[in-house]
Amino acid sequence: MNEPLGMNTGKVKALTTLLCCFLVTLLGVAQTSTKGSSSVLEVDVCIYGANSAGVIAAYTAVMQGRTVALLEPGTHLGGLSSGGLGYTDIGNKYVITGLARDFYRRMGKHYGKFEQWVFEPHVAKNIFQAYLDKAGIKVQYNRRVVAVTKSSKTIQAITTESSLQPGKQSHTQVKAKVFLDCSYEGDVMAKAGISYTIGRESNATYGETYNGVQLMMHHQFPDGIDPYVIPGQKESGLVWGVSKEKLASTGSGDKKVQAYNFRICLTDSAANQVPITRPDGYDSSKYELLLRVFEKQKDLPLNHNYLKMDPIPNRKTDVNNKGPLSTDMIGENYAYPEANYQTREKIINAHEVYTKGLLYFMGHDNRVPEHLRSSILKWGYPRDEFQDNGHWPPQLYIREARRMIGEYVMTQANCQGQAQVEDAVGMAAYMMDSHNCQRIVIEKDGVLMVKNEGDVEIGGFPPYGISYRSLVPKRSECTNLLVPVCLSASHIAFGSIRMEPVFMVLAQSAAMAAVQAIEQGKFIQDIDVYKLQSNLKRDPLADGSTPEILVDNDITPGQVQRSGRWKEEKGGTAQLGGSYARSVLMSDSTDLSSSVKFVFPQDIKGKYRIYFYNAGSPVYKAAKYEMAMQLGAAEVRLIVPTSANHYEWIPVGQFEFNGSGQAWMEINRQSLKGAIFADAVLLVPAYPNTEPFSK
DSSP: OOSOOOSOOHHHHHHHHHHHHHHHHHHHHHTEEEETTEEEEEEEEEEEOOBHHHHHHHHHHHHTTOOEEEEOSSSOSBGGGGTTOOBOOOSOGGGOOHHHHHHHHHHHHHTTSSOOSBOOHHHHHHHHHHHHHHHTOOOBOSEEEEEEEEETTEEEEEEEEESSSOSGGGOEEEEEEEEEEOOSSOHHHHHTTOOEEOSBOOHHHHTOSSSSOOOOSTTOOOTTOOOEEETTEEEEEEOTTOOSOOOOOTTOOBSOOOOOBOOEEEEOOGGGEEOOOOOTTOOGGGGHHHHHHHHHSTTOOHHHHTEEEEEETTTEEEEEEOSSSSSOOTTSOTTGGGOOHHHHHHHHHHHHHHHHHHHHHHHHOTTSOHHHHHHHTTOBEETTSSGGGTTSOSOOBOOOOOEEOOSSOBOHHHHTTSSOOSSEEEEEOSOEEEOOOEEEEEEETTEEEEEEEOOEEEOOOOOEEEEGGGGSOOTTTOSSEEOSSSOSBOHHHHHHHOOHHHHHHHHHHHHHHHHHHHHHTOOGGGSOHHHHHHHHHHOTTSSSOOOOEEEETTTSGGGEEEESOOEEEEOOOOSSOSOSTTEEEEEOTTOTTOEEEEEOOTTOEEEEEEEEEOOSOTTTBOSEEEEEEEETTEEEEEEEEOSSSTTSEEEEEEEEEESOSOEEEEEEOTTOOSBEEEOEEEEEEOSGGGSOOOO
């Protein structure tokens, strides 16, 4: 049971996996003991934080035959992924691998699709719970870390207390061979004495250009917004939210943290709506600057410059920050990363009151333009979401807190492809994204005015690898802790990496590394990373099931044969689209002889569902593709429409392969009107590993 599960499939494999999970759970319980008023739990792997990363890490370790303790300082499962962020930040779908990809496939099954990247919070929470149920994992809720015990460079145990009844009487000690800090704050890492940083490095620190202080135009105030309580009168003091600090030089470092907010779920369905009401502690003066923006920018709609209201299923939204003053509570989170639990709770509550107050203000204050008031009054909190938290998101968006300074620091050079790593155990592709860090007064053309500072949105680069060494501390500091969330990265590189699906990918890699370290009796810095990479590729779902097969012009160029004229188009970093991997092949309507053949492995056997990636601009694309498939001696011709599901996988059909002869799929232009795009073909095994979890 200490060995990873094999490659066998079918009912025998499924029963074996479930038996292993059951036995692992029993072993974990059997090693619990009580000493005085405190309890002691001994497991193979201890994971702190039951957010999306923590759930995936725990599931992975159990499916690999290890006992696990999953500790959560609060009561919420799934972190931000089930806490309001339903409009997933991706960059490029190719980078979402393994169980993270499986999560979005299971989301697709819920909504009747192959994959689903936008979803309701409660659906995400249910899927995370299904992973835990399958593995037999019981989350220990309301357990927050208060101490870490080390012997030399090895963590022996972490001590937690009850978040509801803190104090020595509620202490629990968890002993483990390897620990994973999956929290957004990096609390275990910090208490273990691991080096970390907070805020923004200067550009000079790592030779970057977009780190440090940056006064840019994104989410910015228009010129001329007066910063004083009484406009034009400096002696009246600054409006709430405006800092007294002066603008530092571009690229200089500081300890300021990019703004936090709640990703708010609203609905316009009257039947499922709880009204937006005035919160306790409401103070309309906090939105004074917004009134001044209204005077400058008349008649702009609600979703244009005030709230980013992205649609998710069933008439709901994922509301994010947008514009000069919105849901980001700029400058009010600096203390959060290192604050004690009581202070953090006050900061979270302040963000909640501010955000609820903003929604109420925009709907009920007569100084707000009528068209905006009427727009916001159509919305309310969904009755079927966050029912245990007053229909309000239970997770504050901690965009950045501590960041480890580990064996390797990911930087802007990695994001933009100027530095590459050979020990990648995950990828990222989102733009380098920092929200604003401060609201200050500047002088422009002799006029004092309000500006936001710190927002950076720089993209245009292809997917890149994330080093395994960025998940582990320096060898001199700790030898059995992995940190897949507060990983080792500069501020601006972390802005690209810090996406929920990427955290899931890195957490799975960290859990596999932990299992490997235990099996080999090695420090986490000494494991065979090439073996880890191989295991992740061979067993992407961590349960021994057969992996899918990808044929792509970037990833497997030798298996993509083209004739005629083709142009390679870079895919960009669209939030929910773009090419698969780095580029897509395009043939315009002038070359009627062009074709692309996707060649499958000749030894492929069994039933597979085949999908074609629908890349390319929907404006210029042919409405349908004519395809020919060769499966051994048989040839199949089919027509696949491309008018819908842009930047998604189009189902081609289910086919059986016998492992003999050539197998391929070809797109042939011939009489097609419009441009044709050839990017990637996916073969997914058509048996239980892709089915929903059994109840």
